[in-house]
Amino acid sequence: MMEDLNISVLIALVIYFVGVFLVGVYAMKYVSRARTLDCGTGFIDEFFISGRDLNGFVLAMTMVATYLSAGSFIGGPGTAYTQGLGWVFLAMTQMPTGYFTLSVLGKKFAIVARKINAVTITDFIRERYRSKSLVIIVSLSIIFFFIAAMAAQWIGAARLLQGSIGLPYVTALAIFAITVIIYTTVGGFRAVVLTDTLQGVIMTISTIILFAAAVKAGGGITNIVRSMKEINPGLITPYGIQEGFMTKAYVTSFWILVGFAIVGLPSVSVRAMSYKDTRSLHRGIKYGTVISMVLLLLMHLVGAFSTPLVTGIESGDLVIPTLTVSLFPGWIAGLILAGPLAAVMSTVDSQLLVVVGAIVNDLYGNYIKPNDRDNTKKISKVSFISTLAVGVIIFIVALDPPDLMVWLNLYANAGLISTFLWPVLLGLYWKRANKEGALASMIVGIGSYILFSYKWPRPLGMHAIVLPLILSLIAFIIVAKMTKKPPKEIIETFWGI
Numbered sequence: 424m425m426e427d428l429n430i431s432v433l434i435a436l437v438i439y440f441v442g443v444f445l446v447g448v449y450a451m452k453y454v455s456r457a458r459t460l461d462c463g464t465g466f467i468d469e470f471f472i473s474g475r476d477l478n479g480f481v482l483a484m485t486m487v488a489t490y491l492s493a494g495s496f497i498g499g500p501g502t503a504y505t506q507g508l509g510w511v512f513l514a515m516t517q518m519p520t521g522y523f524t525l526s527v528l529g530k531k532f533a534i535v536a537r538k539i540n541a542v543t544i545t546d547f548i549r550e551r552y553r554s555k556s557l558v559i560i561v562s563l564s565i566i567f568f569f570i571a572a573m574a575a576q577w578i579g580a581a582r583l584l585q586g587s588i589g590l591p592y593v594t595a596l597a598i599f600a601i602t603v604i605i606y607t608t609v610g611g612f613r614a615v616v617l618t619d620t621l622q623g624v625i626m627t628i629s630t631i632i633l634f635a636a637a638v639k640a641g642g643g644i645t646n647i648v649r650s651m652k653e654i655n656p657g658l659i660t661p662y663g664i665q666e667g668f669m670t671k672a673y674v675t676s677f678w679i680l681v682g683f684a685i686v687g688l689p690s691v692s693v694r695a696m697s698y699k700d701t702r703s704l705h706r707g708i709k710y711g712t713v714i715s716m717v718l719l720l721l722m723h724l725v726g727a728f729s730t731p732l733v734t735g736i737e738s739g740d741l742v743i744p745t746l747t748v749s750l751f752p753g754w755i756a757g758l759i760l761a762g763p764l765a766a767v768m769s770t771v772d773s774q775l776l777v778v779v780g781a782i783v784n785d786l787y788g789n790y791i792k793p794n795d796r797d798n799t800k801k802i803s804k805v806s807f808i809s810t811l812a813v814g815v816i817i818f819i820v821a822l823d824p825p826d827l828m829v830w831l832n833l834y835a836n837a838g839l840i841s842t843f844l845w846p847v848l849l850g851l852y853w854k855r856a857n858k859e860g861a862l863a864s865m866i867v868g869i870g871s872y873i874l875f876s877y878k879w880p881r882p883l884g885m886h887a888i889v890l891p892l893i894l895s896l897i898a899f900i901i902v903a904k905m906t907k908k909p910p911k912e913i914i915e916t917f918w919g920i
Contacts, residue, residue, distance in 0.1 A: 429587065429588050429589055429748065429753055429756075430753070431752070431753025431754045431756075431757065432587050432588050432748065432753045432754070432756050432757040432760065433588045433757070434754065434757065435753070435754045435755075435756070435757020435758050435760075435761070436584070436587075436588070436757045436760065436761060436764065438757075439625075439757075439758075439761040439764070440602055495514070495517070495718065495719060495722060495723075496579075496626070496630075496718075496722055496743065496763035496767070497579040497580075497582060497583060497740050497743055497763055497767070498575070498579055498739075498740055499514050499719075499722065499723055499726065500722055500723055500725055500726025500727075500729070500739075500742060500743050501726060501738065501739030501740040501741070501742050501743070502726070502739060503723045503724075503726035503727040504726045504727065504729050504730055504733070504739045504742040505664070505739045506658075506663040506664060506665070506668070506669070507651060507655070507657060507658030507659060507660070507663060507664060507727055507730070508651075508658065508659050508660070508661070508727050509657075509660060509661045509662050509663040509669045510663060510669070510723065510726075510727070511720070511723040511724055511726075511727050512661055512674070513669060513674055513677055514681075514719055514723045515716075515719055515720060515723075516674075516677055516678040516681050516682045517681040517682060517685075517715065517719055518682075518712065518715050518716045518719055518720075519682055519712060519715075524685055524686050524692060525704060525707055525708045525711070526708060527686050527848070528686060528692055528847075528851070530701065530704065531851055531852075532547075532692070532851060533704075535547070535851070535917055538916065539916065542780070542784065543689070543777070543780040543781065543784055543785060544561075544565075544689040544692055544777075544843065544847065545558055545561050545562055545565070545689075545780070545781060545784070545785040546784070546785070547847070547850070548561050548846060548847075548850070548861070549785070550913075550916070551846075551850040551856075551861075551913065551917065552846070552850065552856075552857065552858035552861050552909075553858060553910070553913065554858035554861070554862065555790065556862065557846075557858055557861055557862050557865070558785060558790075559786070559790070560842075560862070560865055560866075561781075561785070561842065561843070561846075561865070562781040562782070562785045562786050564838070564839065564842040564843075564865070564869060565689060565777060565778060565781040565839070565842075566778055566781055566782065566813075567838075568835045568836075568838040568839045568842070569689075569774050569777060569778045569835065569839070570778065570813065570816060570817055570820060571820070571834065571835040571838070572774055572835035572836060572839070573771055573774050573775065573778075573813075573817045574817050574820040574821045575835065576767050576770055576771045576774070577596060577599060577600060577767075577771065577817055577818070577821040578596075578740075578821050578824040579740060579763075579767050580595070580596075580599040580764060580767040580768070580771075581593075581595040581596035581599060581821065581824075582595075582738065582740040582741055582744070582824070583595075583743070583744045583760060583763055583764055583767070584598065584599065584744075584764075585741070585744075586736075586740075586741040586743075586744030586745050586748070587744035587745075587747065587748050587756065587757070587760050592824070593822065596818060596821055596822070597818070599767075599768075600814055600817070600818050602768075603768055603771050603775065603814070604775075604810055604811060604814040623714065625761050626718060626763075627714060627717065627718060629758070629759045629760070629761065629763070630717070630718050630721045630722050630725075631717070631721065632759060633721075633722075633725055633743075633746075633747060633750075633759055634721040634722075634724060634725050636750045636751065637724075637725050637728050637729065637732065637746065637750070638728065640732055640750055641728055641731060641732055644728075647728045647731060647732075650730075650731035651727070651728075651730050651731060654730055654731060658727070658730055661674075670884055672883065672884035672885050673881065673884060673885060673886060675885075676885035676886040676888075676889045677886050679886065679888060679889055679892065680833065680836065680837055680840065680886055680888045681833075681836075684840045684844050684888065684892065685836075685840070686844065686847065686848065687839065687840040687841075687842070687843040687844030687845075687847060687848075688836060688839055688840060688843070689777045689839065689843060692843075692847065722763075725743070725746070726739075726742060726743065729742050729743075729746050732746060732749075733745050733746050733749070743760075743763055744760060744763075747759050747760050775810065775813065775814070778809075778813050779806055779809045779810050779813065782805075782809045782813075783802060783805050783806050783809055787805055787809075788802065834876065837872060837876075837886075837887065837888040838869065838872060838873070840888060840892070841868035841869055841871075841872040841888065841891045841892060841895060842865050842868060842869055844868075844892060844895075845861075845864045845868070845892075845895055845896050845899050846861040846864060846865065846899075849861075849899060850917075851917075854908075854909070854914055854917075854918060855903055855904070855908060855909075856899070856903055856909065857903050857906055857907065857908065857909045858909075859902050859903065859905075859906040859907075860898075860899040860900065860901075860902045860903030860904075860906070861899065862902075863895075863898040863899060863901075863902040864895040864896070864898050864899035864902075865895070866898075867891070867894050867895045867898040868891050868892065868894070868895030868898075871890065871891040871894050871895070872887060872888060872891040875887040875890060875891060
């Protein structure tokens with residue numbers, strides 16, 4: 424009902440959406456210019472990696488905004504609201520994400536990507552291993568797991584609009600879906616990184632303001648912690664309110680999932696292809712690490728500190744919008760909530776481009792209609808149709824949301840990591856890595872992770888991702904050692920010897 428809507432919050436968020444559209448329109452001129460080139464590769468290079476010209480600040484912001492998503496700004500604080508300070512500690516293992524990704528992949532990945540003209544992670548896999556079956560598995564894995572990951576993000580955004588404005592869940596979901604699909608389609612990767620930069624700034628400012636307001640509303644940190652203890656003593660321990668939930672083994676192993684292994688996420692690792700120069704890389708590492716620390720710590724503390732401030736909500740995912748609307752006047756609340764909304768949008772648009780890249784560049788352009796790869800009009804048309812089709816599928820998946828979307832997001836990320844981590848890392852740094860080893864690693868990694876997730880979710884007390892990564896690494900090394908070395912031309916291309 425119209426009278427139930429928080430109109431002032433709605434107006435503030437509409438202004439934000441308009442700003443995002445304008446960025447997309449600005450970026451569209453670069454895509455349009457690329458379409459006028461003689462070959463489709465100009466369009467592909469611009470649409471998927473913006474011509475490889477990101478400076479240090481933009482690189483840092485797009486890295487942070489891409490990885491710190493609905494899980495970090497809605498689902499994570501929602502879980503901290505239910506589990507307490509233990510989840511804040513757990514979440515901080517994500518802090519060095521940008522550092523690890525850009526340091527581990529860094530210069531070598533960018534140099535190799537330029538040499539082989541790779542614009543997606545699958546381009547790298549195809550050129551490194553020269554295996555059609557491997558590329559198909561990689562592309563299908565991207566499509567499957569990223570649809571699950573994006574569904575989690577869309578759920579988070581819809582929850583935010585639902586909790587702050589009063590929109591019905593399905594209406595909120597539709598508004599968000601239409602916005603993301605349009606500006607990603609018209610502006611490509613450049614629109615994504617420019618909006619990521621805008622959204623990263625908004626995220627940082629909004630997080631600091633919201634944290635300060637929550638602390639003030641609770642009468643100071645000491646008083647808030649005392650109130651949390653009165654509600655449930657487990658809220659202020661490192662182990663959460665559920666006995667045996669956050670054990671030492673689980674917390675330690677969780678770092679593998681959200682820290683080191685993030686280099687295997689395609690939407691994050693592709694950033695290491697797109698920076699301008701070494702100076703931009705080094706600045707991106709510094710800025711990204713500091714910004715990640717501030718956002719993760721303060722946002723999850725807000726979730727935990729909301730325990731005595733927010734009551735009667737149906738899901739922990741609603742705690743941030745509910746708290747914000749209760750602490751600020753409507754239009755200010757709308758501006759503050761643009762931060763979490765920005766986090767979701769900046770992750771979804773990157774993931775959407777990766778999925779479209781897998782469909783258009785990796786499957787359609789290489790195997791379905793390879794003759795169309797140099798046809799700019801055909802490629803741009805297929806990109807548009809693919810973006811729209813993927814958006815519709817995600818919308819359908821997100822219609823029936825779980826209580827806490829953070830678990831769906833983590834499941835999808837772990838599936839992608841089990842697919843890509845070792846083929847990317849060993850492909851860059853181990854000359855003996857071959858297509859047979861990579862194929863064995865992917866099959867073992869994906870298969871064992873799905874199996875463990877359903878049958879043994881905490882093997883030896885650890886997160887389900889740990890054993891699959893160990894098993895897939897062992898499978899890679901053993902199979903690679905038992906089969907032929909990579910062809911000489913691959914070694915020359917990647918190592919120059």
